[in-house]
Amino acid sequence: MYEKALILRHDDFFATEWTVPEIESDKDYGIIEIDESKKIFTNNKLNEFRLNRYEEYKKLGFPKWKRSRLNGFDPLPFISKFNTLTSENLKSLNDLDDEGIEILNDMDFDGSHRKFLLMSDIFFNNGFYLKTEKNQKNDVYTTESIIDNKNPLYDLGIINLAENSKATLIRFVKSNGNSSKISSLRGKLNENSELTLINLNLFENDISTDNIFFDIGENAKLTIYDINIGGKVTAPHIVVRMAAKKGNVNIYPYYLTQDEEIIDMFYLIRYYAPETFGHILGHGVLMDSSRVVFRGNLDIKKGAKEADAGEQDFNLILSEKARVMAYPSLYVDENDVTAGHAASIGSIEEDQLYYMMTRGYSKNEAKKEIAAGIFEPSIEFISKYNTKLAGELRDVIQKRFDREFSDS
Amino acid sequence: MKDVNEINYEDLMINQSKFDFRNEAKYAYKTPPGLNEKVIREISEAKNEPKWMLEHRLQAFKIFENYHEPHFGVDIRKLDLSKIVAYMKPDAKKSNSWEDVPEEIKDTFEKLGIPEAERKALAGVGAQYDSEVVYQHIQKELNDLGIVFLDMETAVKEYPDLVKEYFMKLVPSHNHRYAALHGALWSGGSFLYVPKGVKVPLPLQAYFRMNNPGMSQLEHTLIIADEGSEVEFIEGCSAPFYNVTNLHAGMVEIYVKKGAKMKYSTIQNWSKNTYNLNTKRAIVDEDGSMEWVSGSLGSFKTMLYPMTILRGKGAKNSSVTLTYAGPNQHLDTGSKVFHLAPYTSSIVNARSISIGGGWAFYRGWVKIGENAKGAKSSVECNALMLDNKSKSDTVPLIEVFTDDADVGHEAKIGRISEEQIYYLMSRGLSEIDAKNMIVRGFIEPLVKELPLEYALELNKLINLEVESSIG
Numbered sequence: 065m066y067e068k069a070l071i072l073r074h075d076d077f078f079a080t081e082w083t084v085p086e087i088e089s090d091k092d093y094g095i096i097e098i099d100e101s102k103k104i105f106t107n108n109k110l111n112e113f114r115l116n117r118y119e120e121y122k123k124l125g126f127p128k129w130k131r132s133r134l135n136g137f138d139p140l141p142f143i144s145k146f147n148t149l150t151s152e153n154l155k156s157l158n159d160l161d162d163e164g165i166e167i168l169n170d171m172d173f174d175g176s177h178r179k180f181l182l183m184s185d186i187f188f189n190n191g192f193y194l195k196t197e198k199n200q201k202n203d204v205y206t207t208e209s210i211i212d213n214k215n216p217l218y219d220l221g222i223i224n225l226a227e228n229s230k231a232t233l234i235r236f237v238k239s240n241g242n243s244s245k246i247s248s249l250r251g252k253l254n255e256n257s258e259l260t261l262i263n264l265n266l267f268e269n270d271i272s273t274d275n276i277f278f279d280i281g282e283n284a285k286l287t288i289y290d291i292n293i294g295g296k297v298t299a300p301h302i303v304v305r306m307a308a309k310k311g312n313v314n315i316y317p318y319y320l321t322q323d324e325e326i327i328d329m330f331y332l333i334r335y336y337a338p339e340t341f342g343h344i345l346g347h348g349v350l351m352d353s354s355r356v357v358f359r360g361n362l363d364i365k366k367g368a369k370e371a372d373a374g375e376q377d378f379n380l381i382l383s384e385k386a387r388v389m390a391y392p393s394l395y396v397d398e399n400d401v402t403a404g405h406a407a408s409i410g411s412i413e414e415d416q417l418y419y420m421m422t423r424g425y426s427k428n429e430a431k432k433e434i435a436a437g438i439f440e441p442s443i444e445f446i447s448k449y450n451t452k453l454a455g456e457l458r459d460v461i462q463k464r465f466d467r468e469f470s471d472s
Numbered sequence: 473m474k475d476v477n478e479i480n481y482e483d484l485m486i487n488q489s490k491f492d493f494r495n496e497a498k499y500a501y502k503t504p505p506g507l508n509e510k511v512i513r514e515i516s517e518a519k520n521e522p523k524w525m526l527e528h529r530l531q532a533f534k535i536f537e538n539y540h541e542p543h544f545g546v547d548i549r550k551l552d553l554s555k556i557v558a559y560m561k562p563d564a565k566k567s568n569s570w571e572d573v574p575e576e577i578k579d580t581f582e583k584l585g586i587p588e589a590e591r592k593a594l595a596g597v598g599a600q601y602d603s604e605v606v607y608q609h610i611q612k613e614l615n616d617l618g619i620v621f622l623d624m625e626t627a628v629k630e631y632p633d634l635v636k637e638y639f640m641k642l643v644p645s646h647n648h649r650y651a652a653l654h655g656a657l658w659s660g661g662s663f664l665y666v667p668k669g670v671k672v673p674l675p676l677q678a679y680f681r682m683n684n685p686g687m688s689q690l691e692h693t694l695i696i697a698d699e700g701s702e703v704e705f706i707e708g709c710s711a712p713f714y715n716v717t718n719l720h721a722g723m724v725e726i727y728v729k730k731g732a733k734m735k736y737s738t739i740q741n742w743s744k745n746t747y748n749l750n751t752k753r754a755i756v757d758e759d760g761s762m763e764w765v766s767g768s769l770g771s772f773k774t775m776l777y778p779m780t781i782l783r784g785k786g787a788k789n790s791s792v793t794l795t796y797a798g799p800n801q802h803l804d805t806g807s808k809v810f811h812l813a814p815y816t817s818s819i820v821n822a823r824s825i826s827i828g829g830g831w832a833f834y835r836g837w838v839k840i841g842e843n844a845k846g847a848k849s850s851v852e853c854n855a856l857m858l859d860n861k862s863k864s865d866t867v868p869l870i871e872v873f874t875d876d877a878d879v880g881h882e883a884k885i886g887r888i889s890e891e892q893i894y895y896l897m898s899r900g901l902s903e904i905d906a907k908n909m910i911v912r913g914f915i916e917p918l919v920k921e922l923p924l925e926y927a928l929e930l931n932k933l934i935n936l937e938v939e940s941s942i943g
Contacts, residue, residue: 074863381875399857399887
């Protein structure tokens with residue numbers, strides 16, 4: 065089952081689709097890197113999967129993204145094994161069973177760009193298999209990775225939630241600068257299961273893309289906190305397919321950019337089944353000459369009667385040179401639905417500032433508190449599961465705002 | 473009580489056949505199908521154009537030949553330009569009296585209600601039949617105020633300096649493939665100049681009718697509202713249905729000078745064999761105001777995004793649009809507003825109705841530039857899907873390049889809710905009346921902006937065709 069990111073057709077009508085230009089890279093990976101990866105991931109079926117994918121991979125170039133200022137991609141030297149701190153309850157990819165392989169083979173999609181998706185599918189130097197048992201309680205799984213220019217991360221994740229089980233996964237990536245992270249993550253949520261996913265990315269001058277695809281079973285629930293701080297180019301790409309009735313999805317993107325950083329987000333919830341619920345609620349702050357592209361897509365297919373689709377995106381701009389591009393799109397083939405989206409872009413309201421200043425804050429302190437306050441719900445949410453990582457997030461945000469408002 | 477799910481939604485569709493009458497295919501002259509330099513020279517020669525305009529056409533054609541198709545919008549791969557007739561001169565002389573218009577053509581416009589509208593309350597009318605204007609008239613007292621209202625060909629000859637200064641400067645040929653095509657083949661359209669401080673008391677109207685199969689209509693409308701002036705312009709279009717493709721690739725360029733006010737209303741009702749690839753753009757100077765009122769009801773496929781460039785401090789834009797996509801229609805429409813100066817403001821209220829399998833696609837673009845400090849923009853999109861065979865999409869682009877702006881966007885898509893109908897029926901309305909009232913309420917923002925008392929044709933379309941067809 066291939067889940068295409070955009071389906072622009074209706075009966076006999078088609079709409080024109082943009083094709084992203086591609087650039088070949090002299091430093092592209094090949095068989096040597098596959099062999100290196102195979103030394104640590106020895107699962108035969110997994111190796112078969114990646115070799116099949118390689119046939120397509122080698123024909124593709126890297127994307128040229130105009131808005132994200134990404135002009136091709138030169139991968140850093142490959143390392144065969146990435147040292148990630150992984151919680152003991154998380155399985156290795158070498159333990160991937162037939163169900164896991166089936167998820168990999170069945171759940172195919174475009175990713176932020178097909179080349180990037182296949183790159184992590186083929187050359188992964190890190191990964192995990194999260195599988196729950198029926199009626200399993202809410203275990204918390206964690207991966208913590210630190211990337212630098214000698215440690216590019218290629219991550220492959222598979223999630224398989226059994227019926228009536230519940231799990232929380234925290235994926236934490238921190239950068240020491242000038243590195244890259246390319247990931248692919250596929251998750252299947254079976255009937256009545258529930259997953260909370262926290263993606264916590266604290267980037268410096270890195271290129272990163274998370275390629276994530278979830279399949280939501282009947283009455284299953286998915287909550288995603290997708291938190292991206294900084295990065296030279298950060299391009300999360302999350303697709304959720306709700307093919308069974310009463311699926312429930314909430315995605316909360318949080319983002320913060322400074323200097324010349326760029327975050328280019330793509331979120332898609334596709335509703336195929338009746339009574340599905342899927343909402344996106346984004347919050348972000350921009351500073352300096354940074355830019356944010358927010359692409360939120362809600363796609364309701366025929367038959368998704370009584371689907372509830374909503375999207376909101378709030379942006380706070382703290383610099384006259386920062387740029388926000390918001391594209392909240394809504395595609396509807398079924399009329400018996402509730403569907404809406406909203407976006408707002410602006411600066412700190414004078415009334416808010418005035419109120420804070422009457423409480424004794426200087427103007428800059430007030431701005432800092434208001435801006436930092438936007439991230440508090442995400443920090444509070446993470447702290448329910450991992451106070452250390454919540455603290456890391458708070459520190460990074462604080463440091464960034466301290467620098468921005470250093471004259472206070 | 474009848475179940476609301478049993479309502480026949482076909483009752484709600486516009487009956488296009490009322491506009492599907494056609495007269496015998498008569499013309500004085502036409503170019504052979506297809507596009508080439510010879511055709512362009514023939515058009516220019518037939519119009520006895522000055523050399524500079526021929527050069528403009530040839531240069532545009534070169535651009536067209538090397539331009540790619542748009543990377544977005546409706547699929548136009550089946551639009552075979554080699555079969556399109558670029559120029560079809562009507563079998564009529566240009567006239568400023570209805571009496572002198574040939575009988576068949578007069579009959580067409582009589583059926584559309586144009587002369588009646590003019591008599592009742594228009595300041596002037598331009599009526600184009602196929603490739604050229606056959607009737608152009610403005611009230612004498614408006615002429616005396618210095619208002620110039622001419623067909624474009626006459627304006628090229630009588631006001632060459634003014635036309636040269638503004639013609640395709642706002643939408644140059646290299647802007648996109650169909651702007652280049654327009655630059656090469658344009659024919660007909662209106663030229664309107666309103667002098668400084670003059671407030672035109674009544675609207676002016678241009679009406680475009682395509683009568684013949686396989687032809688293209690590429691009229692050019694150029695409006696200059698000089699400083700402090702005020703003017704309203706109404707545009708209507710229709711065509712009978714043929715089984716071959718027709719192409720409409722008109723262009724509207726509007727210059728709103730300092731403190732001027734311009735309102736431009738359009739009802740597009742091309743038949744369902746027409747590709748409507750139209751370009752409309754306005755540029756607004758300091759404290760100027762531009763209003764677009766736009767109803768897109770007809771055509772097979774449409775790509776139309778009226779654009780306003782707010783380049784002067786305090787300039788304003790308002791766009792109220794309705795798109796109606798019925799069976800076998802794909803309408804890709806939207807509003808574009810670029811804020812390039814401080815304290816500019818814009819309001820976009822876009823509505824669409826899709827029915828009978830039609831596809832209504834809203835594609836908007838609001839851009840707040842680096843210098844647009846204090847800019848405000850509000851965009852609202854509402855879509856009504858009247859059945860479950862149709863499709864409705866909204867893809868707004870919101871780009872903000874400054875920290876001192878206030879931009880909001882909201883969109884909603886859905887059907888007429890059963891609760892709404894039950895509520896109205898519980899208050900004594902019949903089910904049809906309830907539905908009628910809801911649809912009428914939905915299109916109210918557009919209808920209230922239209923000068924219905926002046927333009928019977930528009931009244932027919934919006935009031936009779938949409939609302940009364942419910943019954």
